[in-house]
Amino acid sequence: xxxxxxxxxxxxxxTTEPLLYARFTGTTRVVPGGAVLQDGAQVSFDTSFGxxxxxxxxxxxxxxxxxxxxxxxxxxxxxVVAVTGGNEQVVASAPLPQGEDSPIFVELSLPDLxxxxxxxxxxxxxxxxxxxxxxxxxxxxxxxxxxxxxxxLSITTFNRQEYVRKTVHNVLELERSLDALRGRVRVxxxxxxxxxxxxxPADAPLQVVPNGNLGxxxxxxxxxxxxxxxxxxxxxxxxxxxxxxxPEALVRTMxxxxxxxxxxxxxxxxxxxxxxPWMQFEAGSEYSFRSIYPLRxxxxxxxxxxxxxxxxxxxxxxxxxxAWWYTAFPISxxxxxxxxxxxxGDDVAFGxxxxxxxxxxxxxxxxxxxxxxxxxxxxxxxxxxxxMALIDTLIFDKHxxxxxxxxxxxxxxxxxFSMRYASxxxxxxxxxxxxxxxxxxxxxxxxxxxxxxxxxxxxxxxPLSPELVSISPRKPRHKALRAIGFVFAVLLLGGYxxxxxxxxxxxxxxxxxxxxxxxxTLRNRILYRHDRIGDGYxxxxxxxxxxxxxxxxxxxxxxxxxxxxxxxxxxxxxxPEMVSNAAWEARFxxxxxx
Numbered sequence: 001x002x003x004x005x006x007x008x009x010x011x012x013x014x015t016t017e018p019l020l021y022a023r024f025t026g027t028t029r030v031v032p033g034g035a036v037l038q039d040g041a042q043v044s045f046d047t048s049f050g051x052x053x054x055x056x057x058x059x060x061x062x063x064x065x066x067x068x069x070x071x072x073x074x075x076x077x078x079x080v081v082a083v084t085g086g087n088e089q090v091v092a093s094a095p096l097p098q099g100e101d102s103p104i105f106v107e108l109s110l111p112d113l114x115x116x117x118x119x120x121x122x123x124x125x126x127x128x129x130x131x132x133x134x135x136x137x138x139x140x141x142x143x144x145x146x147x148x149x150x151x152x153l154s155i156t157t158f159n160r161q162e163y164v165r166k167t168v169h170n171v172l173e174l175e176r177s178l179d180a181l182r183g184r185v186r187v188x189x190x191x192x193x194x195x196x197x198x199x200x201p202a203d204a205p206l207q208v209v210p211n212g213n214l215g216x217x218x219x220x221x222x223x224x225x226x227x228x229x230x231x232x233x234x235x236x237x238x239x240x241x242x243x244x245x246x247p248e249a250l251v252r253t254m255x256x257x258x259x260x261x262x263x264x265x266x267x268x269x270x271x272x273x274x275x276x277p278w279m280q281f282e283a284g285s286e287y288s289f290r291s292i293y294p295l296r297x298x299x300x301x302x303x304x305x306x307x308x309x310x311x312x313x314x315x316x317x318x319x320x321x322x323a324w325w326y327t328a329f330p331i332s333x334x335x336x337x338x339x340x341x342x343x344x345g346d347d348v349a350f351g352x353x354x355x356x357x358x359x360x361x362x363x364x365x366x367x368x369x370x371x372x373x374x375x376x377x378x379x380x381x382x383x384x385x386x387x388m389a390l391i392d393t394l395i396f397d398k399h400x401x402x403x404x405x406x407x408x409x410x411x412x413x414x415x416x417f418s419m420r421y422a423s424x425x426x427x428x429x430x431x432x433x434x435x436x437x438x439x440x441x442x443x444x445x446x447x448x449x450x451x452x453x454x455x456x457x458x459x460x461x462x463p464l465s466p467e468l469v470s471i472s473p474r475k476p477r478h479k480a481l482r483a484i485g486f487v488f489a490v491l492l493l494g495g496y497x498x499x500x501x502x503x504x505x506x507x508x509x510x511x512x513x514x515x516x517x518x519x520x521t522l523r524n525r526i527l528y529r530h531d532r533i534g535d536g537y538x539x540x541x542x543x544x545x546x547x548x549x550x551x552x553x554x555x556x557x558x559x560x561x562x563x564x565x566x567x568x569x570x571x572x573x574x575x576p577e578m579v580s581n582a583a584w585e586a587r588f589x590x591x592x593x594x
Contacts, residue, residue, distance in 0.1 A: 008137030034135035075130030119313020156219025212591015215342030269326025284319035321351025345387030385430030401564030438574035485518015
């Protein structure tokens, strides 16, 4: 039986960035379901979503037999181009069928994958002497799959109806229309707001479960536990509710699982920017517990329209964890449930403990997501301060009190020196919640806590007034200049020892996700704004608040030094209970009574 490995996908007339899918030259036009090429024109799939990453498929799967079927007709030719290092060569070609009412498949066979050397293949279709119509294609194998795969998506949603309905509709349509996925993909939605409905047939492979608002961690824990009980799925895909999914990602994910050398293989979807749909935000991440900012994204700001990136046989980069906007894994990889952290860090902990070391990415396995700078606010820093401390405590034997103290103090001072007082206050609250120990953590009413944290009205991105929108965004300064500015700020205590009349008038301007330490030193007001849209907020210097918070940061560092070793023992001892089925079931019951 022929296996579908991945499809050759053409852009639609609504596609925001066609160069991710195909490159057209000559006179061409996109039509519903395909494209028409005039004489001399061509379409090539040497794109980030279009190539077949032969090197990666060779290394991580058992696929050997390989062919591509191009669905086209007209006066022209279909070709397969192999890329080996810096060399490109046409290794297979065939004339297109003529006189057909609609495009049909023409198959091009390739050498056995496991004994061949090309790192990348791509399809090219050329019109020679007349018109050609192409509607896509597919990469296939005659090998028997190594594993019988049944995938259940687990989507946690909270008042994101527009996004999640679109995602679920697209997945159900794909499952219904594609033989390779029919009967092998289901969708499980955990509705933390208990208000979402779907316009789906009664027999659609869709299940919606109402849940209390226990955050992403609670939603994904509920999904994972329910799927284990049902016993149908061999693999689970955790997916956020506020993303735009490339449906082809599911086709490729299923094929990787079906042919994986490593039965523990996990697949991570890269995240691209909704605002700049060609820009990669992250394709996996490293985690450095000794750093102020421990999360180190791989592939940050890569322009996926670049041909050199698309056709390169990039080696698999080991990474530490995968974010839950798209993380697929074998359901048997662990019996643990996610930590009860509500949001921020639940995926980090699960990845560091279970999935990260087995994870790979693949071209075309992607989602688009809104800019994270618009989601960051003081309440998110509460969760980061509390949850990252817990993660480091649980996972890293060589993590010591001074590592936590250094990160907290450094980040706290950066917030204070950049006039982000609310951020500092919420960091302090998060640290105090960690210092309270696992006993208090287990008593937390997460929904009530989150409602309380959301009351903070400061430092939240919102549409700016016309006056503020007219102030141009500032481009990030060179790293050396930022370092000089930081030293300058330290020497002048963030500018608080400078008399107010000597400070500059007007607004300092900084990126919305920055800590404007150097800029703030000589200013009384800072405008933090998005560089492409008119959202942001203003902060103002408050000397009394600064010194009060500075004293609290210092006291907290002392508390870390005194309590850390005890807390490490207590949290590690409490971990099995924190992630247990019984503890989560109790949270689910309590959450539904609210």
